[in-house]
Amino acid sequence: MKNYFVYLTADRHRGAIYTGMTSDLVFRLGQHKERSIQGFTRKYHASHLVYYEETTDVLAAIAREKQIKGWTRAKKIALIESVNPHWADLSESWYDPTTPPDSFAERQPTERGRGRRSE
Numbered sequence: 001m002k003n004y005f006v007y008l009t010a011d012r013h014r015g016a017i018y019t020g021m022t023s024d025l026v027f028r029l030g031q032h033k034e035r036s037i038q039g040f041t042r043k044y045h046a047s048h049l050v051y052y053e054e055t056t057d058v059l060a061a062i063a064r065e066k067q068i069k070g071w072t073r074a075k076k077i078a079l080i081e082s083v084n085p086h087w088a089d090l091s092e093s094w095y096d097p098t099t100p101p102d103s104f105a106e107r108q109p110t111e112r113g114r115g116r117r118s119e
Helices: 025-034 040-044 058-069 073-083 101-106
Strands: 004-010 017-022 048-055
Touching: 004 025, 004 058, 004 073, 017 025, 017 058, 017 073, 025 048, 048 058, 048 073
Parallel strands: none
Antiparallel strands: 004 017, 004 048
């Protein structure tokens, strides 16, 4: 069964916030951190994973991403701080910038008690 992630990245504590959805969180974060794709995260350096949710339902993930994108900045900050009050980079313990991009799919984020999982 495939997993899908809705995630928020930021450039710093209470800085620029990006909301996205992916089926490969490790690979996608690598793209953000390496700034390999044009767009918001490249422009604002929003590469720190500050929040994520996981589900096996792609339609639920898409709907949740759209829901969060429609929220005010204050509501997004409240969501982040409900599980990550210091805006720590949740990928810090498992993201390795020296790992080639082809290897990202083999790595999985470890459970750190932050983020949510729904099914």
